[in-house]
Amino acid sequence: MITSIRLVNFKNFADETLRVGPLTIIVGANASGKSNIRDAFRFLHGIGRGYTLAEIIGGKYGPGGQREWEPIRGATNEIFRQSPPSGGSEPSFSLEVELNLNGTQLCYSIAVGRFMEGNLDRNIPDGLGPFRVLKEELRTESGTVYTASLPGYDLVAHPPDSLSVKVEESPKREFRTPTHQPVLTQYVMPGRTSRLLNDQHSIALRSALADMRFLDPLPERMREPSFPGATVLGDYGDNLSTALQEIRADAEREESLASWVQELTPMDVKDFEFPLDPSGRVHLTIREKNDKKVSAYSTSDGTLRFLAILTALLGKNPAGVYFFEEIDTGIHPARQWLLLELIEKQAAKRGIQVVTTTHSPDLLTFVNDGTFKHLTVICRLEDSQDAIIRQVAKLPNAQDLRTSKGGLGRLLAENWMETALAFTEENDEAEDNKG
Numbered sequence: 001m002i003t004s005i006r007l008v009n010f011k012n013f014a015d016e017t018l019r020v021g022p023l024t025i026i027v028g029a030n031a032s033g034k035s036n037i038r039d040a041f042r043f044l045h046g047i048g049r050g051y052t053l054a055e056i057i058g059g060k061y062g063p064g065g066q067r068e069w070e071p072i073r074g075a076t077n078e079i080f081r082q083s084p085p086s087g088g089s090e091p092s093f094s095l096e097v098e099l100n101l102n103g104t105q106l107c108y109s110i111a112v113g114r115f116m117e118g119n120l121d122r123n124i125p126d127g128l129g130p131f132r133v134l135k136e137e138l139r140t141e142s143g144t145v146y147t148a149s150l151p152g153y154d155l156v157a158h159p160p161d162s163l164s165v166k167v168e169e170s171p172k173r174e175f176r177t178p179t180h181q182p183v184l185t186q187y188v189m190p191g192r193t194s195r196l197l198n199d200q201h202s203i204a205l206r207s208a209l210a211d212m213r214f215l216d217p218l219p220e221r222m223r224e225p226s227f228p229g230a231t232v233l234g235d236y237g238d239n240l241s242t243a244l245q246e247i248r249a250d251a252e253r254e255e256s257l258a259s260w261v262q263e264l265t266p267m268d269v270k271d272f273e274f275p276l277d278p279s280g281r282v283h284l285t286i287r288e289k290n291d292k293k294v295s296a297y298s299t300s301d302g303t304l305r306f307l308a309i310l311t312a313l314l315g316k317n318p319a320g321v322y323f324f325e326e327i328d329t330g331i332h333p334a335r336q337w338l339l340l341e342l343i344e345k346q347a348a349k350r351g352i353q354v355v356t357t358t359h360s361p362d363l364l365t366f367v368n369d370g371t372f373k374h375l376t377v378i379c380r381l382e383d384s385q386d387a388i389i390r391q392v393a394k395l396p397n398a399q400d401l402r403t404s405k406g407g408l409g410r411l412l413a414e415n416w417m418e419t420a421l422a423f424t425e426e427n428d429e430a431e432d433n434k435g
Contacts, residue, residue: 001022002099002353003100004017004019005018005040006018006094006109009080009091009094010036010095011079012036012081012387013036013081019376020355021371021374022354022370022371022374023347023353023355023370023371023374024354025374025375026357027357027375028357028378028380029415029418031380032378032380033380034378035357037378038357039072042214044212045209045214047182047184048185048206048208048210048211049069050185050206052181053131053132053180053182054180056072057072058072058076059071077091080092080093090114090115091113091114094112095109096110097109097209101208104201104204105141106140106205108138108139109137110135112131112132113131113132114129114130114132130180131180132179133163133182133183134150135148136184138201138202145168146197148163148165148183150163151164161179162177162178162179163177175196208320211319211320213323214322214323215236215322215324216236217237217304217308219237221236222238222304222305222307223297224238226241226242227239227280228281231245231246231316232315240308241284242282244274244307245274245282253314260310260338261306264306264335264339265306269287269288269289270289272285283295283296301330302330302331305329305330306331309324309327309339309342313342313352318352321353321355323354323355326356326358326359327339327363328358328362333360333362334362361413362409364412365406365409373391373393374391375391375393376390376391379418379421392408392417395417395420398420
């Protein structure tokens with residue numbers, strides 16, 4: 001389980017830490033930086049999938065030119081908090097993630113930069129060379145697993161093209177490896193299946209980072225029929241019919257599906273049917289108790305989003321982490337508390353984590369104590385591009401105001417969270433200046 005992610009000079013965060021729980025809800029004004037948190041998770045996920053830095057940031061293409069990985073949002077250099085400085089120094093950012101994996105505390109950090117090439121290569125428009133790993137480290141509570149560093153990386157004119165890696169095992173190992181890909185997922189040689197790091201901690205970390213999903217269900221994709229056997233729900237809700245069909249093959253999960261659908265939707269759902277079209281593709285039809293049949297083409301957007309979230313959380317092999325943006329989109333306020341209850345219960349039951357952004361006051365009104373601890377507000381500082389991250393529970397009087405009339409929903413609607421955060425930061429800054 002991921003417990004925190006620290007972002008240093010990443011996008012619009014100077015040095016901020018997000019605390020992560022079973023359900024982490026992120027609120028904040030538009031353009032405050034909520035989607036940048038998603039980008040940080042995706043960067044770590046790209047590492048877990050074994051991509052190079054160029055592929056993680058710029059996109060990965062498979063055979064035939066088909067894209068298998070979307071690039072990180074924004075222009076290439078916008079991944080750095082500040083634009084490239086003049087004078088020959090390189091822009092860089094770092095991410096640090098802490099995890100608890102089967103009782104073992106792990107801390108993984110990686111720093112990434114681009115060197116100012118100056119006149120070395122006049123074909124590079126912004127004067128910057130390729131992305132490189134500057135430093136990388138994996139630690140446990142017992143000590144360091146490995147460290148990788150770029151010796152002399154401040155030598156801008158002639159930046160080294162390999163990392164010096166030290167593995168603190170018995171016996172200790174030292175080697176050099178290219179800088180274009182994180183050491184954690186590098187192979188010894190192209191085409192070979194063995195990796196540079198095969199200790200249990202590195203293996204567990206790679207698996208955890210790879211085990212993430214970023215879902216943005218789109219109604220038009222969910223309405224489309226699926227090919228038989230395609231039982232994994234796509235990132236945009238593709239394969240909804242066959243993924244639901246797979247859930248219904250398991251009695252316990254089918255029962256959970258039926259009960260949640262009846263609670264979450266205004267439809268009086270009796271069953272699901274999966275008719276085939278002439279091409280053999282599987283369609284989704286909802287049958288109500290009066291035997292009226294409603295196809296996915298006629299089902300509301302909100303109902304389809306409910307079904308997609310249910311399908312993701314009840315699927316046969318759930319991911320370790322799910323990230324949703326604006327999970328309340330298209331869902332009636334009167335039923336958002338049921339959506340929240342579904343996520344909280346499934347996260348606890350199946351040992352998964354859900355991170356979501358929201359603008360909905362109704363969604364916050366019913367958060368339980370555990371979720372309240374991981375309710376986070378992101379606020380962009382006045383007259384600055386920088387944003388800060390704070391847990392709402394640590395804002396002044398938040399605990400008391402949570403139980404007042406309107407609760408957290410009212411505090412969000414009245415912009416209290418951002419105001420309290422900004423006020424607290426101003427006071428802290430004033431105290432620091434006094435000292």
